[in-house]
Amino acid sequence: MKVIFVTGGAGFIGSMFVRLxxxxxKDVKIINFxxxxxxxxxxxxxxxxxxxxxxxxxxxxDRKAVLEAMxxxxxxxxxxxxxxxxxxxxxxxxxxxxxNVIGTQVLLDVARHRRVKRFVQISxxxxxxxxxxxxxxxxxxxxxxxxxxxxxxxxxxxxMIVRAANKTFGIDTIITRCGNNYGPRQFPEKLIPLMxxxxxxxxxxxxxxxxKNVRDWIYVxxxxxxxxxxxxxxxxxxxxxxxxxxxxxxIDVVRSILDLLGKPYSLIKFVEDRxxxxxxxxxxPQKVETEIGWRPRTSWExxxxxxxxxxxxxxxxxxxxxxxxYKEYYRKNYGARLGV
Ligand code: NAD
Ligand code: TYD
Numbered sequence: 001m002k003v004i005f006v007t008g009g010a011g012f013i014g015s016m017f018v019r020l021x022x023x024x025x026k027d028v029k030i031i032n033f034x035x036x037x038x039x040x041x042x043x044x045x046x047x048x049x050x051x052x053x054x055x056x057x058x059x060x061x062d063r064k065a066v067l068e069a070m071x072x073x074x075x076x077x078x079x080x081x082x083x084x085x086x087x088x089x090x091x092x093x094x095x096x097x098x099x100n101v102i103g104t105q106v107l108l109d110v111a112r113h114r115r116v117k118r119f120v121q122i123s124x125x126x127x128x129x130x131x132x133x134x135x136x137x138x139x140x141x142x143x144x145x146x147x148x149x150x151x152x153x154x155x156x157x158x159x160m161i162v163r164a165a166n167k168t169f170g171i172d173t174i175i176t177r178c179g180n181n182y183g184p185r186q187f188p189e190k191l192i193p194l195m196x197x198x199x200x201x202x203x204x205x206x207x208x209x210x211x212k213n214v215r216d217w218i219y220v221x222x223x224x225x226x227x228x229x230x231x232x233x234x235x236x237x238x239x240x241x242x243x244x245x246x247x248x249x250x251i252d253v254v255r256s257i258l259d260l261l262g263k264p265y266s267l268i269k270f271v272e273d274r275x276x277x278x279x280x281x282x283x284x285p286q287k288v289e290t291e292i293g294w295r296p297r298t299s300w301e302x303x304x305x306x307x308x309x310x311x312x313x314x315x316x317x318x319x320x321x322x323x324x325x326y327k328e329y330y331r332k333n334y335g336a337r338l339g340v
Contacts, residue, residue: 001052002028003074005116007060007107008081010034012186013122015044017078017224022049025228033069034081035059038325043317044185060103066110076118076231077111079104082158085189086126086149087333090275093150100154101161108165116171120231121162123177125216125241126152130278133214138284139177141239148276159239166237174234176227178242179283182303183220184310187321189329191215192304195254196311197318199263206334209273211251214280218244219303222296229294243283244296260308271337 004021008014009032021028033056034040045055058065060081070077081103083089083096104121111119128139129146145160147153159175166173182192195205226242234240251268258265288294298306311318334340 002076003031003071004028005031005033005070005074005077007033007077007079008040010036010040010042010044010055011080011084012039012044012183013181013220013223014080015041015185016183016220017080017227018045018053019048020221020224021228022052028052030054031056031069031071031074033058033060033066037083039084039187041185041321043320060107061098063106063110066106067113070110070114070116072114074114074116076120077107077116078120078122078227078231079107080122082122082155083151085187086151087189087274088329089149089151089154091332093154096150096154097157101157104158105161108161108171112165112169112171118231118236119162119165119171119173120227121158121173121175122227123159123175124152124155125177125179125243125281125283126278127156127159127177131280131282133212133280138282139241140284141241141287148278163237172236174230174236175239176230176242177239177283178223178226179216179218179244179281181220181223182217183307184314185317186220188318188326191250191253192257192307193311195257196261196308197322199258199261199267200311200315202263202267204269204338205254205258205267206269206271206337207250207254208271209277211254211270212249213277214247214249214282215253216243216281216283217246217248217253217300218242218296219298219306222298225297226288226292226294229292230288233292240288240292241283241285242288242294243285245285246300247280247282248300256304257308260305269338271334
């Protein structure tokens with residue numbers, strides 16, 4: 001039985017990873033270490049095989065807790081735990097630095113001490129900044145790190161300390177950088193679930209700026225499968241970009257959601273832009289395709305339909321996560337923009 005240590009496994013992507021691995025890889029036991037911040041939710045783990053899953057409620061910046069939880073010689077550590085939302089990092093960056101940078105350093109230190117066999121850092125294409133619009137340019141593994149938001153800067157810093165741990169201490173590390181994920185259980189602060197939620201409530205849909213910013217979307221399950229395959233076949237010290245060749249302008253994403261829900265475009269409201277708003281992300285996934293042999297399985301049309309269906313069928317989940325702290329965040333970020 002392999003033993004893997006997963007951080008942030010109660011969040012959107014981490015919980016999908018835990019579900020997928022427990023379902024598809026029978027000889028794996030997972031230790032899932034998560035602080036259950038506003039974005040972590042045990043409901044995301046309902047129905048999994050609890051015989052091969054142990055949940056530990058603790059913080060990755062708590063060295064003692066990490067030391068206690070991490071077994072000797074675990075086969076791998078997958079670090080999903082992070083503060084993950086750009087708009088929150090603009091409102092206040094402290095916790096981003098604490099979790100994303102200090103937390104990663106603590107995990108690296110303990111992983112070295114406990115002789116973890118491979119350390120997989122889940123990073124983001126946002127560390128590479130913004131690409132020009134309408135140009136044939138793409139992010140590759142060689143693109144320079146040019147983060148533009150406090151969130152992206154904290155994830156870039158985390159990559160640097162992972163790299164340093166590989167070079168200085170010889171830890172077996174891998175960094176994966178994915179584009180924008182969508183799918184079930186994404187917290188409704190991110191574009192797609194926020195627009196679905198607002199449309200369901202006939203509330204205005206706040207589109208930043210001119211709505212022509214481009215994101216490269218991938219269905220969350222495809223991302224998780226890529227991480228697992230890269231863990232199995234990737235080379236130590238390397239970076240792997242993950243993308244599904246699926247660029248979309250925000251306004252087109254929002255219109256597709258309204259079309260699928262049968263709601264009018266008049267709900268769209270163009271609002272004040274995000275400061276430092278990256279114009280375009282686009283990933284060249286050639287390395288993961290050729291070296292690892294990974295390909296996405298879910299088309300955009302199919303993935304978006306499945307996502308909307310999940311939110312329609314899980315409105316209780318949505319209501320529970322849109323609690324008092326969500327409402328406070330919503331007022332802070334959208335109050336002036338929407339006049340609410
Ligand atoms: P999320 O915000 O939904 O979940 C984050 C999880 O980490 C939550 O369960 C939370 O409780 C946990 N967490 C936060 N701080 C913690 C701490 N100090 N100690 C322990 N646990 C803590 O995030 P997500 O969208 O699932 O993203 C997961 C990872 O993937 C992040 O590292 C993010 O940077 C990266 N990523 C996300 C995307 C995306 O589109 N969402 C794209 C590329 C990369
Ligand atoms: P988001 O889901 O926050 O992901 P990221 O900023 O990490 O790419 O946003 C995706 C795109 O949608 C981004 O260009 C910002 C835009 N956006 C809006 O226009 N309105 C919103 O209310 C949100 C949350 C995002």
